[in-house]
Amino acid sequence: MFSMIKKPAARGIAVSACAALLLSGCGGVVKEDGKKADPAADLPDAEIVSPIAGMECKTDAEPTGDPIVVGGSLSLTGPLAPTATLHKAVGDLVVEWVNDCGGIDGRPLEWKVLDDQGAPATVTSNYERLIGDKVDFVMGPYGGAAALAGAGPVTRAGYAYPTATNGAPDKLIGENHFPSWHIGGGVEDPTKMFAAQAQTFVDAVKSGANPPKSVFYATSKFPTTLSYTASTKPALEDAGAKTVGDVEYDLGTTDFSSIAIRIQNADPDLVYVGGLGADITNLYQAFDAIGYTPKGIYVALPAPAAVQGLGDKADGLLLSSIYENHPPLGDTDVAKYFAKSYSEIAGKEKLFPLVETQAAAGFSAWQILLTGINEAGVDNKAVIDWLNGHDVETLVGTANFDGFNNYGSDFTRVAQIQDGKRVLVWPEDVAGAEIDEKP
Amino acid sequence: MLEVRDLVVNYGEAAALRGVDMTVRSGETVSLIGANGAGKSTLVKALMGMQPVTSGSVLLDGEDISRRQASDRPKLGMAIVPEGRRLFKDMSVKDNLRLGLHDAAARRRGADGLDLAYDLFPILRKRSRQLCGTMSGGEQQMVALGRALVSRPRLLILDEPSLGLAPIVVAQVFEVIEAVVAQDVTVLLAEQNMHRALSLSDRGYVLADGSVVLEGTGTELLQSDRVRTAYLGES
Amino acid sequence: MSVSSMALAQTLLNGALLGCLFGSIALGLSVKWGHLGVADFFHLSLTLLGAYVTYSLVSEQLWDPFLTLVVTVPAFFLIGVGVQWIFLALKAEAFTALLITFALFMVTESAVSMIWSPDLLNLRPMLADSFTTSLRLPEPLPQLAVQPVDLLALVCAVVMVGVSAFALGRTRSGRAVQAMRQDSEIAQTLGVRVVPLTLAVSGLAASTAAVAGMVVALRMPLSPSLPLQWIGAVVVATMLGGLGRPVGALVAAIVVMMIQNAWSLWFPPQWSPAVAFGVLFLFLAGGPAIRFVRESMTARRLA
Ligand SMILES: Nc1ncnc2c1ncn2[C@@H]1O[C@H](COP(=O)(O)OP(=O)(O)OP(=O)(O)O)[C@@H](O)[C@H]1O
Ligand SMILES: [Mg+2]
Numbered sequence: 020m021f022s023m024i025k026k027p028a029a030r031g032i033a034v035s036a037c038a039a040l041l042l043s044g045c046g047g048v049v050k051e052d053g054k055k056a057d058p059a060a061d062l063p064d065a066e067i068v069s070p071i072a073g074m075e076c077k078t079d080a081e082p083t084g085d086p087i088v089v090g091g092s093l094s095l096t097g098p099l100a101p102t103a104t105l106h107k108a109v110g111d112l113v114v115e116w117v118n119d120c121g122g123i124d125g126r127p128l129e130w131k132v133l134d135d136q137g138a139p140a141t142v143t144s145n146y147e148r149l150i151g152d153k154v155d156f157v158m159g160p161y162g163g164a165a166a167l168a169g170a171g172p173v174t175r176a177g178y179a180y181p182t183a184t185n186g187a188p189d190k191l192i193g194e195n196h197f198p199s200w201h202i203g204g205g206v207e208d209p210t211k212m213f214a215a216q217a218q219t220f221v222d223a224v225k226s227g228a229n230p231p232k233s234v235f236y237a238t239s240k241f242p243t244t245l246s247y248t249a250s251t252k253p254a255l256e257d258a259g260a261k262t263v264g265d266v267e268y269d270l271g272t273t274d275f276s277s278i279a280i281r282i283q284n285a286d287p288d289l290v291y292v293g294g295l296g297a298d299i300t301n302l303y304q305a306f307d308a309i310g311y312t313p314k315g316i317y318v319a320l321p322a323p324a325a326v327q328g329l330g331d332k333a334d335g336l337l338l339s340s341i342y343e344n345h346p347p348l349g350d351t352d353v354a355k356y357f358a359k360s361y362s363e364i365a366g367k368e369k370l371f372p373l374v375e376t377q378a379a380a381g382f383s384a385w386q387i388l389l390t391g392i393n394e395a396g397v398d399n400k401a402v403i404d405w406l407n408g409h410d411v412e413t414l415v416g417t418a419n420f421d422g423f424n425n426y427g428s429d430f431t432r433v434a435q436i437q438d439g440k441r442v443l444v445w446p447e448d449v450a451g452a453e454i455d456e457k458p
Numbered sequence: 459m460l461e462v463r464d465l466v467v468n469y470g471e472a473a474a475l476r477g478v479d480m481t482v483r484s485g486e487t488v489s490l491i492g493a494n495g496a497g498k499s500t501l502v503k504a505l506m507g508m509q510p511v512t513s514g515s516v517l518l519d520g521e522d523i524s525r526r527q528a529s530d531r532p533k534l535g536m537a538i539v540p541e542g543r544r545l546f547k548d549m550s551v552k553d554n555l556r557l558g559l560h561d562a563a564a565r566r567r568g569a570d571g572l573d574l575a576y577d578l579f580p581i582l583r584k585r586s587r588q589l590c591g592t593m594s595g596g597e598q599q600m601v602a603l604g605r606a607l608v609s610r611p612r613l614l615i616l617d618e619p620s621l622g623l624a625p626i627v628v629a630q631v632f633e634v635i636e637a638v639v640a641q642d643v644t645v646l647l648a649e650q651n652m653h654r655a656l657s658l659s660d661r662g663y664v665l666a667d668g669s670v671v672l673e674g675t676g677t678e679l680l681q682s683d684r685v686r687t688a689y690l691g692e693s
Numbered sequence: 694m695s696v697s698s699m700a701l702a703q704t705l706l707n708g709a710l711l712g713c714l715f716g717s718i719a720l721g722l723s724v725k726w727g728h729l730g731v732a733d734f735f736h737l738s739l740t741l742l743g744a745y746v747t748y749s750l751v752s753e754q755l756w757d758p759f760l761t762l763v764v765t766v767p768a769f770f771l772i773g774v775g776v777q778w779i780f781l782a783l784k785a786e787a788f789t790a791l792l793i794t795f796a797l798f799m800v801t802e803s804a805v806s807m808i809w810s811p812d813l814l815n816l817r818p819m820l821a822d823s824f825t826t827s828l829r830l831p832e833p834l835p836q837l838a839v840q841p842v843d844l845l846a847l848v849c850a851v852v853m854v855g856v857s858a859f860a861l862g863r864t865r866s867g868r869a870v871q872a873m874r875q876d877s878e879i880a881q882t883l884g885v886r887v888v889p890l891t892l893a894v895s896g897l898a899a900s901t902a903a904v905a906g907m908v909v910a911l912r913m914p915l916s917p918s919l920p921l922q923w924i925g926a927v928v929v930a931t932m933l934g935g936l937g938r939p940v941g942a943l944v945a946a947i948v949v950m951m952i953q954n955a956w957s958l959w960f961p962p963q964w965s966p967a968v969a970f971g972v973l974f975l976f977l978a979g980g981p982a983i984r985f986v987r988e989s990m991t992a993r994r995l996a
Contacts, residue, residue, distance in 0.1 A: 048824045100811035268962045273922050276707035277957030280700045297813045300914040310827040310838045328815035369810035506882050528881035546875045557872050561884025
């Protein structure tokens with residue numbers, strides 16, 4: 020046994036030796052000022068107000084009587100968990116908020132979430148179960164496929180179906196569908212659902228001083244990102260941006276070194292990354308490895324934490340967004356209270372602490388549902404009728420449900436990281452700054 | 459030196475040894491003969507701790523070793539040349555021989571190291587880097603003998619060392635066994651080749667269906683008609 | 694698309710260095726699979742766990758990453774021993790063991806996302822610039838860049854694989870491990886103590902996951918599902934390299950990653966994982982031919 024016991028020791032020595040070698044070669048491994056800054060540190064304090072228009076916040080009244088139960092299904096575990104956890108946090112926050120405001124018509128709000136692990140079949144059975152349990156209302160799940168899977172039982176039972184995510188906006192759900200993240204507003208042709216966001220993006224890059232003349236596309240093989248790229252590429256080409264490269268990669272790819280080298284080789288004005296989650300982090304890692312800095316870069320659906328994690332390197336990065344926490348949208352009392360309380364709950368759940376697209380969409384879906392209940396009472400049919408006939412003020416803008424699949428005007432916007440902060444740069448009416456394009 | 463008392467070994471329900479008694483005195487060479495399936499290998503395995511015993515005892519110098527682990531055998535001074543040789547085929551000749559000296563006690567006794575084996579079988583020195591799996595049956599048997607002998611065991615147990623070998627190789631193997639016997643090593647030799655086995659043994663036991671049916675000196679047994687006809691199927 | 698030879702060289706270099714990381718992971722899998730007969734997918738989870746523990750110790754306790762090894766290596770040794778002890782206690786067959794490691798693999802993913810967060814964790818922003826900035830290779834190859842962390846991966850891989858190969862092939866215990874795999878019964882009669890040896894090998898294999906995990910934490914953003922991304926390359930490298938052969942696993946991982954990267958330079962990158970399996974398939978199919986050539990060559994050499 021002697022040599023077996025010697026082995027870890029030998030290994031330990033060797034590893035420390037290589038450590039010492041590296042440390043002496045290039046200084047320490049960890050930065051002196053190790054800890055990262057908290058992006059939510061300078062959020063202003065906010066007073067509690069009613070989360071929706073048309074309702075009063077009575078902080079001194081305890082809600083009483085039978086609760087109004089909202090049922091939902093979320094992928095609390097499994098691959099979609101990172102974002103679904105965020106939607107769970109938003110729901111928890113809203114319920115507490117409403118009850119702090121005295122409930123709805125004096126009745127407490129309650130929310131019952133089942134875990135679907137991201138499996139569409141489980142989503143369907145979860146909603147069947149919730150409806151069987153006679154919940155008063157439902158809230159949509161997270162993820163495009165899940166939203167479609169839940170639509171069946173929800174629509175059959177005559178429930179209103181507020182949703183916050185739209186991976187497949189061309190799939191018809193029905194008149195009971197109330198999306199908060201409007202994609203393809205005004206589009207009647209389901210194959211052109213992503214055309215409006217593409218136009219917004221083209222307009223955004225054209226609004227700057229140096230619109231790109233060459234673009235390299237790298238797209239994750241995921242339905243939504245493929246749709247983004249498929250509609251944006253012709254729009255950019257029409258606007259005079261030559262395509263100098265176009266690759267697709269598998270969902271969950273972590274090694275981007277060859278793609279980075281291809282990009283370096285083409286050296287485009289803009290790298291259009293139809294990526295999601297951590298793709299951007301891994302891509303930057305690969306850029307770092309070859310010492311390349313892209314001239315301009317756009318990412319479709321990056322995880323906020325991933326962008327945050329890039330630090331200074333993210334400056335100038337463009338991304339799709341429907342909301343960032345700044346005026347004008349972020350200037351209302353509701354937005355301020357939401358931002359503050361969200362940062363607290365997100366801190367506890369170890370989520371990105373600022374309100375951005377997902378949290379804003381989640382909250383807006385609740386605003387839509389609550390407005391419907393507040394105006395039409397605890398009755399799904401009445402709520403559906405009322406919402407179809409009225410506009411709703413939400414965090415992300417005025418929602419109406421007039422178009423294909425009940426979508427109103429398109430909410431897809433373009434944001435940019437400027438001086439370490441996320442700001443909307445297009446369209447002008449919601450922008451907090453102008454787009455910054457390097458020559 | 460070795461005393462087996464009323465040893466019973468069962469494979470599940472089936473009895474393979476039904477109460478075997480046997481004695482091997484120090485310095486003696488004892489043969490264990492019997493037809494296929496008589497239980498020779500089972501007895502050998504039980505002695506080496508490779509096969510759990512159901513009841514009875516195995517005394518080595520008065521100590522019951524029947525429940526001790528197989529890995530204690532080198533310390534007790536026992537070594538085996540197993541049936542079918544069972545070399546480590548993906549390893550070189552040299553590494554196989556070295557494994558004979560894996561145990562600290564074995565290394566202490568076998569101070570000559572691998573030279574012992576190389577001197578007995580000079581060809582192994584030349585082939586020391588060859589993988590055992592690629593060697594001929596005779597060469598493999600040499601490695602198996604070498605692996606057991608390098609530790610200079612006090613008690614060497616051989617299980618059918620001549621099995622499957624050409625007559626000329628068998629002769630060579632038995633020459634080595636005779637050389638070992640000439641030193642003061644105690645040897646227990648399980649064999650079907652009774653003539654060769656008994657002619658170099660002091661005594662022998664005949665095993666049939668898990669029991670000792672005859673014992674005696676080598677010459678006695680060789681001359682016994684009963685042994686030939688009844689238990690070895692010879693006519 | 695025209696690609697310069699420099700781009701190809703850079704791609705191959707990147708692939709080789711990433712291969713070193715995968716080789717370090719494959720090392721433990723290969724040793725356990727080859728010598729203990731357990732295809733231990735939990736080894737990948739352990740690597741992930743090592744990465745997360747490193748992340749926490751570095752980001753919260755502000756430890757030096759190398760210092761974390763002082764904790765993780767012994768801790769993982771004990772975990773490795775514990776898991777193997779369970780197999781021994783249950784007298785688990787290879788298939789049962791596989792199921793158990795697979796269950797542990799799934800459980801770890803959930804546990805990691807519960808303990809740390811299902812979200813992405815990235816140590817990189819906290820690393821010194823000198824550690825994240827690429828180095829340029831010296832004169833003859835002035836345009837090739839390498840990351841310091843990749844050099845670390847290289848050093849760790851070479852050291853761990855070298856030590857393992859040496860220990861297996863050149864030490865008494867290493868030979869005992871080989872013997873035990875080939876014929877455990879006979880090995881025991883030669884004095885090999887199977888239980889402690891098995892536990893020690895499992896423990897050491899697990900300790901390599903601690904080192905590989907540290908490299909992972911420094912090298913890439915962490916998410917609980919990472920092992921699913923590694924599994925293809927790691928399993929292919931393990932099998933290509935020959936089960937139980939440390940050097941083989943490392944070389945195979947390097948070759949596979951170089952091929953994958955070169956492929957992605959010209960062809961659709963989404964197929965590159967399939968390329969690794971293609972290589973494995975060709976190798977398995979070509980195996981008999983290779984063996985024939987090798988045997989006839991050995992025969993000639995011996996003649
Ligand atoms: N592992 C086992 N499981 C069940 N039965 C066994 C096992 N090994 C041996 N036996 C049985 O035990 C009996 C004795 O077998 P053993 O191998 O000891 O005979 P042997 O005398 O060595 O024969 P041979 O000369 O053919 O080697 C046989 O009936 C055999 O079938
Ligand atoms: Mg036999």
